[in-house]
Amino acid sequence: MGVGTAGVEDRVDEAVLDRLLGELDAGAERWAVTPLPERAALLRRTHAAVAEHAEDWALTAARIKGLDPASPLVGEEWLSGPYAVLTAIDRLARTLDALAEGRSPLRDLAFHAAPGGRRAVDVMPLGAVEGLLLHGFRAEVWFPPGVTDQRAKLTAGLGALRVGESAGVGLVLGAGNITSIPPLDVLYGLVAENRAAVLKLNPVLADLAGPFEAAFAPLVDAGLLRVVQGGAAVGGFLAHRPLVRHVHITGSIVSHDAIVWGTGPEADQRRRAGTPLLDAPITSELGGASPIIVVPGEWTASELAFQAEHVATMRLHNGGYNCIAGQVLLLAADWPQREAFLDAVRGALAAAPPRPDWYPGSADRCAAAVRAYPGAERLGPDGDRLLIEVGDRDATAMERTEWFAPVLGVVDVPGTGQAFLDEAVRRANDGLVGTLGANVLIRPEDRAALGAGFGRAIAALRYGTIAINAWTGLGFLLAATPWGAFPGGTLQDAGSGIGVVHNALLVDGAERTVLHGPFRPFPASVLAGERALSPRPPWFVTARTAATTGRLLTGFAGGRAPWLLPAALASAFRG
Incomplete structure (x- = not known):
């Protein structure tokens, strides 16, 4: 049901919004006492409804983003839209099944040691189908030092372990870029926290209101979800209503801080005093300038080309409008193949399929990047993709600004081998804004040569998701992996956000997700000794x-x- 309007008008109908919050509060009370098998059954009815309306969802998203219906890029809207939600609902329902039977969702998973005295659990692949679809990929969740396997198993379940406790109504301020983000945030609050949700769509995705209401009709009918529209005024009104007991935002740190502290000089005073405007707790996912660390080695021509396409995908997926887009390419200044690799990246950026700059403000952000770095190379059919070699210039603008546009920076790091990797990790931790995700590309042979030093470097990276020969975007797509910033964000300094979402195994207290992928696609992977049958991934912009x-x-x-x-x-x- 639409309340307010997208675009210029931002009308707040207080009576209607308060009525919806009352309906949701009653729905949350009913959900709290709903037995786990009935919760799983509702999720499965929702799964069926999402499947029924998946095509309308994906094609509406493609129209919003101005994609040619015949373009292979429409695949992004299927995979990062209904597909991601379908797999999440299925895994959440299975988790509730396990808990209903008295089993921990982690009971049958493999635990093992991780660097720094940590324990980790393997969460992907889960089952033969996932193992076939992502053959050669795996994911593990690391726990902070001191967490035992037994504790991890006992606490997995979160709100589903607290039947009878209602968390009331939450406000989900939906993102405007990836279309699965808003419903995934709603689902996590429902299952992990026993919370009903009012979802305020970002005006950019206003046309998805109809497909969403149809796809999630079982949750709407159960009084657990209401979808509303409007801009900052609607969101601000809802965030401060007494019945709203939690706020979750996916967006920018500016939006987060405006909700928490307000705007203007008074906001700074409140921040210093530690007296936020917002009474309800808030969780968030706020992006950053994600690094791509390329560990030097002797790469073949085909490896250079494949990994260049990988880098282009990290930057150009969804047009570059991803909070997890790779933004800063950290290269070894002493790598003999540095120029060859950059040439391959340059070619991959230029050759990627055309698409419009659909997200508001993109051209202005690109213009700001060019002002900061006048030597920026313009690539692609329309010259709207920027490759910026920082060189000996000040890297602050590249490292401390999330451009949220097709801007890829190149920053040189001295050394080779372990010395390079350690310095690149230091640069990523201390120089780049945000802690959401970091990518590391390394030949398996070079990784083996580094031995325990490689593991220590990964443990030193302070990021919520780390992808080794994969893109951290896969961590977003997977149902079982917790998704969020590295722990430590606060109201005063939220960084890349506070808390996690997705996390369909309902893991409690995860420190980070670590993904592993094949360095080469099939059949080169097998010929080189990697146990991986995956072709070029379908999320590549070159697929x-x-x-x-x-x-x-x-x-x-x-x-x-x-x-x-x-x-x-x-x-x-x-x-």
């Missing part, structure tokens, strides 16, 4: 059959037909 693969995978995830899985795999290999 020619991504739209078909995304549609087929979404159909399979929605339970439409088992034959869609081999068809999706065949499409991925053709791409």
Whole structure:
């Protein structure tokens, strides 16, 4: 149900909004006493509704972003929209099944040692299908030092362990870029915290109100979700209503701080005094300038080309409008192949399929980047993709600004081998804004040569998700991996955010997610000794059959037909 309007008008109908909050508060009370099997059943009805309306969802998102319906880039809207939500709902329902039977969601998973006296649990692949779809990829969740396997198993479940306790109504301020973000945030609050939600859509995604209300009709009918529209005035009104007991925002640190402290000189005074305007607790995901650390080695021409496409994907996926986009390429100044790799990256950025600059303010942010670095290279069909070699200039603007646009910076780091990696980690921790995600590219042979030093370097990286020969965007896509900034954000200094979402195994107190992927695609991976049968991933901006693969995978995830899985795999290999 729409309240307020997208665009210029931002009308607050206080009576209507308060009525919706009352309905949700009653729904949260009912949900709190709902037995776990009935909760799982509601999730499965929601899964069926999402599957039924997945095409409308994905194609509406493609229209919002101005994509040519025939472009392979439409695959992004399938995979990062309904597919991500379908897999999350399925895994959340399975987690509730386990808890209803008295089993920890982590009971049958493998625990092992991680660097720095930590313990870790393997959370991907979960089952044969995920192992087939992402063959050669794996994910683990690290716990802070001192957390035992037994404690991790006993506490997994979060709000589902507290049947009878209602967390009331939460406000979800939806992101305007990736379309699965708002519903995934709603689902996590519902299952992990026993919280109903009023979802305020970002005006950029206003046209998704209809598809969302249809896809999540079971939750709406149960009084657990209301979808509203409007701008900052609607969001601000809701955030400060007495019935709203929690706020979650995915967006910018500016928006977060405006909600918490207000604006103007008074905001600074409140921050210094530690007296926020917001009474309710807030969690957040706020982005940053994510590093791509390239550990030097002797790469083949095909490895240079593949990893250049990987880097281009990290920057250009969704047009570059991702909080987890790779932004700062940390290269070894002494790497003999530095120029060859940069040439390959330059070519991959230029050759990626065209798309409009659809997110508001993109051109202005690119212009600001050019003012900061007048030597920026303009690449792509429209010259709107920027490659900036910082060189001996001040790197502050590149490292401390989240450009949220197709801007890729290159910063040189001295040394090779372990010395380079340690310095790159220091630069990523101390120089770059944010702690959401870091990417590391390294040949398996070079990783083996570093031995324990590599593990110590990964442990030293203070990021919520670390992807080794993968993109941290996969950590967002996976249902089981907790998604959020590295722990430590506060109201006064939220950084990349506070808390986590997704986390469909309902892990309590995770420190970080660590992803591992193959350095080479199949068949080069197998020929080089890697146990990985995955082709070029369908989320690559260079995947020619991504739209078909995304549609087929979404159909399979929605339970439409088992034959869609081999068809999706065949499409991925053709791409």
